[in-house]
Each structure stands twice: as C-alpha cells, then as structure tokens.
Amino acid sequence: MTSRRDFFKFAGIAGGAVAAASVSKVAMAALPEPVIQTSAETSAPLVPNFGRPYNPVVTLNGWTLPWRMNQGVKEFHLVAEPVVREMAPGFSAHLWGYNGQSPGPTIEVVEGDRVRIYVTNKLPEHTSIHWHGQRLPNGMDGVAGLNQSAISPGKTFMYEFVARRPGTFMYHPHADEMTQMAMGMMGFWVTHPKAKNPLIDEVQRDFCFLLNAFDIDPGSYTPKIMTMLDFNLWSWNSRIFPGIDSLNVRLNDKVRIRVGNLTMTNHPIHLHGHEFLVTGTDGGPTPKSTRLYEVTTDVAVGQMRQIEFLADEEGDWAFHCHKSHHTMNAMGHDVPTLIGVDHRGMTQKIRNLIPDYMVMGERGMADMAEMEMPLPDNTAPMMTGQGPFGSVEMGGMFSVLKVRKDQKPGDYKDPGWFKHPEGTVAHEYTGPLQAPARFKSEGGQSMPLAETPKKQTVVKARKPTRHTEH
Template identity: 75%
Template sequence: MTDRRRFLTGFGAIAGAVSAASVSKVAMAALPEPVIQTKPDTAAPLIPNTGRPYNPVVTLNGWTAPWRMNNGVKEFHLVAEPVVREMTPGFKAHLWGYNGQSPGPTLEVVEGDRVRIFVTNKLPEHTSIHWHGQRLPNGMDGVSGLTQPSIPSGKTFVYEFVARRPGTFMYHPHADEMVQMAMGMMGFWITHPKGKHPLIDEVDRDFVFLLNAYDIDPGAFTPKIMTMTDFNIWTFNSRVFPGISSMNVKHGDKVRIRFGNLSMTNHPIHLHGHEFLITGTDGGPTPKSTRWHEVTTDIGVGQMRQIEFLADEEGDWAFHCHKSHHTMGAMGHDVPTMIGVDHRGVAKKIAGLVPDYMVMGERGMADMGEMEMPIPYNTQKMMAGEGPFGGLEMGGMFTTVKVRREQKRGDYSDPGWFKHPSGTVAYEFTGQLPEPARASAPAGQSAPTTAARTPAAKDVEVRVRKPASGHSGH
C-alpha cells in the first residue's frame, strides 16, 4: 500500500479492543497502522529517522517494517493473513504471511530498545508468534498453550520486551506450526549493536533472507501442508530463481549476508569467487578465534548464519545451495533415469499413435531446458533463467553476487551482466589435442583384486530389489 522506504510519521486509529498477553500498563488509545507491501522487489535500506541510529540491512526480495516511537517504546504492527506471493514471474502461490507478504517484513531494532509488537490475526484459525533466538520474559516467547493463550481469529495481542542482545533472529508461529510454517509464515529480526562491538565489525552492505521450501503441484496455487520431506519448490525468501534479486555490491565493499533456515532440511550454502568467514550464529557473534575461511557453510533446520567477505573480485558470482536438486524446481521425483537408453524404435511407434510425443532424458536433462513444451498454468519452470551466454539451467535456491568497480556506494541497483575483459572467458579450442591420460586400474580400485588376477574367477551378477513404494519417503 505504501512506499516501504518511508517511515510512518503518523498512524490512524483502528477501532477495536486490544487483547494483551501478559502485558501490563499498555493503555493504548489506538494501534499503529499496519504497513502492507505486496510487491516482490528488493527494497532499499530503511534509514532510521527516529530512535537510535544503526546501519540498516537489505532484505532480499523483501523490506523492513517501519515503526512509531511511543514514549520511548518502538512499536510495530504485524498482521497475520492470507497473501499471494509471486515466486517468479508467471508463478504465484497462495500462502499465509504477514503484512501482505511471505516472509513478513524484517524487524530492525537496536540493542537495549524496548519493543512493542501488536499482532493482529486475520487467519481462519488461531496463531501466535515465537521470537526465535531472543532472550525475553517467558510469557512473551509465543508458544501457544505453554506461555500464552493462542491469538484467536480476529483478535490482536501485544508482545513487549527489551532487545537484550545484538544478533540475527527470526520470527514464526508456534501454533498449528506444521500448517502455518508450511504456508509461509515467517520473518527476519535484526538487533543491531548499540555501539562499537568487539565481535561485530561495520560493513558496507548487509543482506538478509530466509531459506524455505514448499510442495506445490504443477498448475496449483496452494502448498500441500502434509509434506514432510518431498518438497519441489526451494526458495530464498519465498522466491525462486530467476525471480530472486541479485546482491549488487561495489568492488572493495565488506559484505555481510545473514540467512536463517526454516525449511525441513539442511542447506550447504556456497559462494563462488570469494572466501568468507562465519561471524555469527544463533547464539550471536562468533569469537574471532573460531573463525576460518570457507566457501560453503551448512545450515541446519532452525539455524541462522552470518557470513562476511571482502568483495574484491569483479564479476557475476553464483550464490546457491549446493544440493543440486535445490537449484531446480517443479520436479517429479519418480521419473526413471533414461541416460544411455536407445529407444528410437519405440519412440517411432509411439509417435505414430501420439504425434506430439518426445523422447526425454536419454542424454541427460539439459535438453529439457531447450524444449518449448507447454506446461500447466502457474507452474515454475524446472531449469529457468537466461544468462549472457545462454541458459543457466538453474532454478530454486540460486542467485548472484554482482561485484562492480563502477557501482556507487549505497547503490543497490542491478548493474546488468558483467562485461568480461578480453581474454578472460573460457573458449573453444580448435588445435591439435594431446592424448588424455586415463586410469589403467579397474574402476573404483587402486590395485587389481585377487579375483582379477585369477583366471578361474567368474563375474558375479548382483540383483537389487527396490521397494515397490519407491524412495520418496526416505
């Protein structure tokens, strides 16, 4: 509804009573007006003009929620509601989220801030919010039935506590969690240090996003909430490549990337072209004695990681989950492998009955990226995205870090594709090739086995029986 780069300077009154959960002395005449955002673009950082200053973050394909100051308390208003999230152009999902989006807006505060969050429930069932990783009074922890009554549909509850430690946090429901998180209810929370911190360096760019996954059938809009392991849509902030924004930085910038995992499996996150340090986890900033350079870090379910690196190599550098099927989408998991199968004769006979029949997979899956096959309406393509040299054959959890010398400080706009200096791109070789060296030992062996040296030895055929139900539940 509004420009997300702007703070609200005034809030209209909303009629209705406020139901407070373990909150006293909150005599509020009116709620802060909720700020709603439905565009999937990456918003510019929200520079604070009230409260204590800090260096703001940039939420990948998201935004930071504005607040109002009320007698020294920083007040936010989150609305839990059904939303429509464009995951990539041509593919939208009917999810549940906050303030018009999934994930909800990032909340940014400063260490020591007293924070009051009004949570209005517009879902068809009760909910709550758990402030994942925070130190706070037990009655504000947001676990329905344990630390508070659930927030009924149509009601508003209040959470109030002091942001006691700086770090990278998340928020999500702890009510009907299997359904509500499968539907996309989650968001990021950043607590900035109140001053210079011995373990938290200042950076030039600070990006945040959540890892989440969905099971949405081709042509469908709503996730299947009963799925435990067999997901087919892998996302950064409920977006899939090529719908995920690039992270655009200036050459020489010190860059921080924070991410939390609210999917149902781990993700080894890999950065090309640079090494990074893990400078923060769920528990806060890491001691400097424990930091070493990596190019991949594995993040488990419910965990958060904060990495930092010096962007000193120009180019368009891939940033992705290293589980290969997490960089694809809308996959069928029970498709047989056809590599090496010559079925030209069978294909010819089938084509006589089904004129549009096409052979797929006998040379690998790359051919599918080139086929102009009709797909169901509102379906993510399996290997989408075009680069400067052709198809990227990527989807899902994939984006790029674009490092440019000409990028201005504070400029987050996309500079386009990298213009490679002459002689720095791999090319086809057309000269005389030397004979390649090849392994002489049997495959998988460092030396001949006894059976291989014995003339009388016979080959043993091993037959494997697979469960009739397949492997998808493993």
C-alpha cells in the same frame, strides 16, 4: 501499500499494556497503522530517521517493517493473514504470511531497544508468534498453550520486551506450526549493536533472507501441508530462480549475508569467487578464534548463519545451495534416468498416437531446460534462467552476487551482465590435442578374497528420483 511517510506521522500515539494479552477495541484505535507490502521486488534499506543510527539490512525480495516511537518504545504492527506471493514471474502461490507478504517483513531494532509488537490475526484459525533466538520474559516467548493463550481469529495480541543482545533472529508461529510454517508464515529479525562491538565489524552491504520450501503441485496454487521431506519448490524468501533478485555490491565492499533456515532439511550454502567467514549464528557473534575461511557453510534446520567477506573479485558470481535438487523447480524429481537409452524408433511410434510426445532425459537433465514443453498454468519450469552465454539450467535456491567497481556506494540497482576483460572467458579450442592420460589399473587389495566371484558384476548407478531416496 500504505506509504512509510503516512506511517511515521502516527508517531507519539499512546500505547497499551505490557503483557502479551489481547487488545480491546478501544485500545485498537491507538495501534500503529499496519503497513502492507505486496511487491516481490527487493526494497531499499530503511534508514532510521530518529533514534540510535545503524547500517540497515536489505531483505532479498523483501522489505523492512516501519515502526513508530511511543514514549521511548519502538512499536510495530504485524498482521497474520492469507497472502498471494509471486514466487517467480508468471507463478504465484496462495500462502499465509504477514502484512501482505510471505515471508513477512524484516524487523530491525537496536540492542537495548524496548520493542512492542502488536499482532493481529486475520487467519481462519488461531496463531501465535515465537521470537526465535531472543532472550525475553517467558510469557513473551510465544508458544501457544505453554506461555500464552493462542491468538484467536480477529484478535490482536501485544508482545513487549527489550532486545537484549545483537544478532540475527527469526519469528514464526508456535501454534499449529506444521500447517502455518508449511504455508509460509515466518519473518526475519535483526538486532544491531548499540555501540562498537569487538566481534561485529562494520560492513557496507548487509543482506538477509530465509530459506523456505513448499510442495505445490504443478498448476495449483496452495502448498500441501502434510509433506515431510519431498518438497518440489526450494526457495529464498519464497522466491525461486530466476525470480530471486541478485545481490549487487561495489568492488571492495565488506559484505555481510544473514541466512535463516526454516525448511525441513539442511542447506550447504555456497559462494563462488570469494572466501567468507562465519561471523555469527543464532547464538550471537562467533569468537574470532573459531572463524575459518570457507566457501560453503551448512545451515541446519532452525539455524541462522551470518557470513562476511570482502567483495574483491569483479564479476557475476553464482550463489546457491549445493544440494543439486535444491537448484531445480517443480516436476523434475520423478523423472527416471534414461541416459544412454536410444528412443528414436520408439519415439516415432508413440508420436503416431501422441503428437506432442517428447523424449526427456535421454542425454541428461539439461535437455529439460531447452524443451519447449507445454506446462500447466501457474507453474515454473524445472530449470530455467537465461544468462549472457545461454541457459543457466538452474532453479530453486540460486542467485548471483554481482561485484562492480563502478557501482556507487549505497546503490543496489542491478548493473546488468558483467563485461569480461578480453581474454578472460573460457572458449572453444580448435588446435591439436594429445590423447588424454587415462587410469588403467584397478589397484590392489588389503588381502585375498575368501571366495572368488564366478562372474564379474557390473554395477549401474541410478540417480535417486525422490528426496526420500537420499
């Protein structure tokens, strides 16, 4: 990675024209040096060392793009290029992204900043960038063919506009969008308020990440770009559990989490142990009169949601999408429901022919988290993650909020597992038990049936095996 110290020494070099247009080879010499990052770790917040101060965000398993000041303009350089993204330890994908990562780096500015972004295209096809949710001149909106010419391979374009309102935004292509979004091209944008705003509270921790999804066959590296709904990898910032970093905060910190959805479906994001307020959307801060305490908020396609809460309960709290199939990794969606089927006799006969054969799902999906089944190279187990009490049996869009009273202010290091006070952990009970009360009546009905069925029908529910059956 090019160091941030090297980047800032370029401050003061001349800029270019104001329109979103290609940049000549002569002007290329004056561009900010592109900063490249390939690590999948969560980087520390990038504290501004000049300009208007603000409390920077922490991008989950990501980083913030450095800038230079050029005659009062904040200049950034994005490089659209193929990247290799580690989605979890031992599992990487060949994606498209920006500056060595997918998603690309977060861009942070202050309300009222004039921003200039150079975009260099190193993809095998043309591209553009749409600044999702921004108020800007029409010619800077980034829709190829409508607002600008597409950026051809090898070319550099320049976008310039004023960050007119504070809030939580995104950037992504608006050229061959189906391919480029499916390959991972997207990034986060945060505009901080320039002064005290009655609708924007000060917080001690400010996290952000994008929801994205991929369809990658087990053992392969490249997403299938034609998939509409049946994705098998649901991720936060292109990471799947247990490869998603935890969100580490200090007890009684005011915490903000910004979430953007660039998948093909909605995601009910759920936090354990705390209630939160939805304090912002892609339209800006929400009026305080509309805010309700919730523990789950639905983030629809193309939406941003900004939640805030007081981290006043110590512990390791689950934080995840509440669609159960979105907390699983690849290989699980086509497994039939075999709960209650006794395979013992058949299994031995099959093993005479296939020694490695194993029963899957006879007692439930949790069996799969315990099986030591052979997997193709470059594949993540369907459910995984080892907690202090055993297998967590999760995957996909799942992480942990870690609240600690001894976490230092501004310290984002993982504090390890929570040490529960004595007597506060659920445990096995071995004493006497009374028979539980069970509901026995079938209830009444609003009126008699016109025709009584000759034979009572018992319906056996079958869990959907594919997302298209939801």
